[in-house]
Amino acid sequence: MSDAETSLSPTEWEVMKVLWDHGPLAARDVFAKLPPDADGAPARGWAYKTVKTLLSRLVAKGAIDYDQIGNSYLYRPAVDRDAMSRQEVGGVLERLTGPGAVSGGVLSSAIAQFLGGAELSDAEIDKLQAILDRKRGQTPDKTPRKRGRRS
Amino acid sequence: MSDAETSLSPTEWEVMKVLWDHGPLAARDVFAKLPPDADGAPARGWAYKTVKTLLSRLVAKGAIDYDQIGNSYLYRPAVDRDAMSRQEVGGVLERLTGPGAVSGGVLSSAIAQFLGGAELSDAEIDKLQAILDRKRGQTPDKTPRKRGRRS
DNA sequence: GACTATCGATTACGCATGTAGTCTTTTGCT
DNA sequence: AGCAAAAGACTACATGCGTAATCGATAGTC
Numbered sequence: 241m242s243d244a245e246t247s248l249s250p251t252e253w254e255v256m257k258v259l260w261d262h263g264p265l266a267a268r269d270v271f272a273k274l275p276p277d278a279d280g281a282p283a284r285g286w287a288y289k290t291v292k293t294l295l296s297r298l299v300a301k302g303a304i305d306y307d308q309i310g311n312s313y314l315y316r317p318a319v320d321r322d323a324m325s326r327q328e329v330g331g332v333l334e335r336l337t338g339p340g341a342v343s344g345g346v347l348s349s350a351i352a353q354f355l356g357g358a359e360l361s362d363a364e365i366d367k368l369q370a371i372l373d374r375k376r377g378q379t380p381d382k383t384p385r386k387r388g389r390r391s
Numbered sequence: 392m393s394d395a396e397t398s399l400s401p402t403e404w405e406v407m408k409v410l411w412d413h414g415p416l417a418a419r420d421v422f423a424k425l426p427p428d429a430d431g432a433p434a435r436g437w438a439y440k441t442v443k444t445l446l447s448r449l450v451a452k453g454a455i456d457y458d459q460i461g462n463s464y465l466y467r468p469a470v471d472r473d474a475m476s477r478q479e480v481g482g483v484l485e486r487l488t489g490p491g492a493v494s495g496g497v498l499s500s501a502i503a504q505f506l507g508g509a510e511l512s513d514a515e516i517d518k519l520q521a522i523l524d525r526k527r528g529q530t531p532d533k534t535p536r537k538r539g540r541r542s
Numbered sequence: 543g544a545c546t547a548t549c550g551a552t553t554a555c556g557c558a559t560g561t562a563g564t565c566t567t568t569t570g571c572t
Numbered sequence: 573a574g575c576a577a578a579a580g581a582c583t584a585c586a587t588g589c590g591t592a593a594t595c596g597a598t599a600g601t602c
Binding site: 266267268292295296310311312313 | 548549550551
Binding site: 443 | 578579580581
């Protein structure tokens with residue numbers, strides 16, 4: 241179980257974030273909680289109907305679920321946010337490199353960009369550095385190119 | 392110049408990678424260099440025509456350029472791979488968090504996944520750790536949530 | 543009890559994408 | 573010179589996505 245197949249579009253992510261952040265909500269409230277867009281328009285600038293459509297599609301693809309309350313629905317996430325994030329990130333990884341994890345150079349500059357744009361607490365930084373430490377030394381030797389530094 | 396607007400679809404990335412990796416190529420050769428897909432089918436399982444279409448679309452969106460050699464074209468990348476990667480990564484970042492770089496927890500677990508899947512040289516690791524070090528201490532206090540660990 | 547504000551369901555529609563096929567021209571071979 | 577092979581151009585078509593509007597049922601209001 242657990243559709244490993246679900247994938248979210250950018251707009252769908254927007255809706256999911258609202259549901260993940262603020263528990264179960266009715267369509268109205270999802271709409272209300274949507275952040276303003278760049279131009280300051282509320283609800284990302286979408287019409288209420290648009291949100292309804294997105295909610296329906298999310299139900300259809302199994303990303304959210306609902307309980308009927310009276311005549312309306314109370315929507316709640318049906319997929320794990322972390323799992324979705326991992327999948328998303330994994331997807332980019334694959335697009336950028338290839339089916340088998342490739343070239344550091346290309347990747348690390350992307351990751352650097354990633355890190356630069358992120359707001360991280362010291363604790364998070366610790367965690368990430370620990371991961372990096374663990375990777376250190378496992379240098380892939382498959383690219384005997386311009387080594388120079390080492391040991 | 393330099394369309395900051397170009398964005399590549401997954402299949403388009405596949406073609407771009409071939410062009411970035413092996414210099415200018417004719418359609419035939421791009422086709423030939425495409426990696427086999429999961430099922431072992433060559434050229435990612437695409438028909439040659441499909442590759443032609445992708446090349447045309449890439450030319451149309453300015454991602455590649457070509458020189459005419461006799462009756463055929465020699466295609467070459469017209470956009471920077473790193474820039475594309477950064478854009479791609481930036482996009483995920485935004486989808487996962489929000490327009491303004493948000494919550495560490497969600498983000499860092501995604502980044503962790505990113506790092507876990509990457510093959511990095513020690514030099515790259517150094518670079519990334521340096522970036523992290525620089526971020527350390529600039530802890531955003533906006534999330535006075537469940538702190539608990541630390542000094 | 544009648545009318546209106548909502549709700550969810552269904553339909554719409556243009557653009558992007560994945561995946562090709564057909565058409566026309568060019569060119570290389572014989 | 574003639575013809576088949578190959579190249580690029582144009583066309584095709586289903587699906588997904590962004591962005592809604594319309595439609596029929598319901599429920600709350602006066």
